[in-house]
Amino acid sequence: MSDFESQPWVPSETVTPQATSSSWWGIVITVLIFLIILFVALRMIRRLNNSAMRGMNAPWARVLDRQILFGQQSLYLVEIAGKLQVLGGTDHHIEKLTEIDDPELATEILDELANRPVERAEGEISKLMQKLFSGKKRTEKDSFSKELERLMKEVEK
Structure with a gap:
């Protein structure tokens, strides 16, 4: 075994994750896209229901x-x-x-x-x-x- 393998690992720098404004913008954009998809899906369901109901109003x-x-x-x-x-x-x-x-x-x-x-x-x-x-x-x-x-x-x- 070499000397390098027998020594314990000591990190040279401690890295702490920092919240950046770009990660917050990513979350906000993701939520907005989700809400838009949800809104479009609800509108489509509503239109399909209305078209089905129109066929029954004889x-x-x-x-x-x-x-x-x-x-x-x-x-x-x-x-x-x-x-x-x-x-x-x-x-x-x-x-x-x-x-x-x-x-x-x-x-x-x-x-x-x-x-x-x-x-x-x-x-x-x-x-x-x-x-x-x-x-x-x-x-x-x-x-x-x-x-x-x-x-x-x-x-x-």
Whole structure:
């Protein structure tokens, strides 16, 4: 073994890392880039959701209520061409179960839907997201009450 290998290592200078202004600028720029990417992603998600919702706003067909049965099985109360129908559906199949012809029963169901509080968490979450990301405040209760009145008039005819 040589003399060099047997001697302990002694550092000639102690190096202490110093925070420089360039490292702070790097962190600030990284955070700004992250925020810009996040903002762009949220805008894209919002536009995709709006385009998907526009496709569902057909004047002749509207989903009034949904009840989840088991897993992917659901019951839907829909208005199709002015008639109330009950549909059963899964991810791969939808079937008409019955049509509600009785005007009194239809009025009672629509009245219950109009006066019922939102029970599902998804309703609360969607309302919160709509308030956060929409520039305009929408009066959902006013539009729903007008739509309910229109449906009741159609059922009474």
